[in-house]
Amino acid sequence: MFRKVLVANRGEIAVRVMRACEELGVRTVAVYSEADKHTGHVRYADEAYNIGPARAADSYLDQEAVLEAAAKAGVDAIHPGYGFLAENAEFAQAVVDSGFVWVGPDPDAMEALGEKTNARALMQEADVPVVPGTTEPVSSVAEITAVADDYGYPVAIKAEGGGGGRGLKVVHSEDEVEAQFETAQREGEAYFDNSSVYVEKYLETPHHIEVQILADEHGNVRHLGERDCSLQRRHQKVIEEAPASILDDDLRAEIGDAAKRGVDAAGYTNAGTVEFLVENGEFYFMEVNTRIQVEHTVTEAITGLDIVKWQLRVAAGETLDFAQDDIEFDGHAIEFRINAENAAAEFEPATGTLETYDPAGGIGVRVDDAVRQGDEIGGDYDSMIAKLIVSASDRDECLTRSERALAEFDIEGIQTIIPFHRLMLTDEAFSNSEHTTKYLDEQLDQSR
């Protein structure tokens, strides 16, 4: 096992990784920007290094600064968390070239799966159903209308370098194709430095289901069940849960096996998530996330596995000591992202001081955070200040316990979306888990 690990991140996920390190007897190194000097992940670490000013580009995204801190601290490995450099294959390679272990998949597997069309072709090879469309970038309007002729409108034009909902253009008819094609290419170039785009049949009312994968460096691949991430606001996940109520046991086994086959074909190692769209009892591969995700917690709640500890163990060359059949899924878990945002005003980020910060507790309640009472919340980074994860024996008990926990969670001095979450619990579609990915956008846009 490593002696010392640098966590190249901030906030709750940095503390999450450091807690896993503590339990493995590994010393922890934090990196921080000027703005984060007195924040939670710095307080928690054994050592901390300033890597630059508040702007992420000059600190958490500054590869040289992070590698310099790693060298100064003499660490054995670097864990990227999520966001920032977590899916940057070039950085992963630089970490390995600098003599540190990358706590994540091999850079070339990240590269291969990061190219969405490449990932689709690879999945098709492994007999994983993909959303109907092209497995190569398209270079003409004709190639786009050909997909629409085969599968009908609407179609989705997607940026090769995109993901997370950015770089997705929905085209409802032939006369929109040319304009949307050009816009998608231009935005791809601007946002992802990659103008390549591809086409898929657009599924109108899908559920967004993702499968958690763990693979070691000795050929063992396990799936840890699925999560339903369908409650999103403008592509931002707000509530995630496990298991997905819309899947029956057969579909659950099928989608889990497909995810394993796909990542196995890619020679994938460490933790990853295979994203699917599910509609009318059919599932279709969409993309792979080559990192630990915010919502990994609901999977931990129902399997009892510590995914981050396994990331560290696998990166250190250990073998997964459980078979697929040893993994049990017990109960139901829901994660509520506690964002400092004003839900009544388009979820715009809020700033302020945590005059009161009194998290929920009690049976079946987990709070992952890196803040304490009195902390200043600025606008430099992502607005999520905590995650409330509630687990219980079934979804109904989980909903009741969630209402109790959200009522207990007391934050004063800054606006959060806790009231929004409490409102969601009263929503008919949500409590019957009938909501699809567009439900929230439709509800909120109508009420505007």
Ligand SMILES: Nc1ncc2cc(-c3cccc4ccccc34)c(N3CC[C@@H](N)C3)nc2n1
């Ligand atoms: N062919 C096809 N059909 C329907 C889709 C539906 C989604 C989707 C998934 C989850 C939430 C959404 C909210 C608004 C619009 C789309 C979604 C989607 N994406 C792409 C990135 C991922 N984070 C969301 N891709 C789709 N692709």
Ligand SMILES: [Ca+2]
């Ligand atoms: Ca994604």
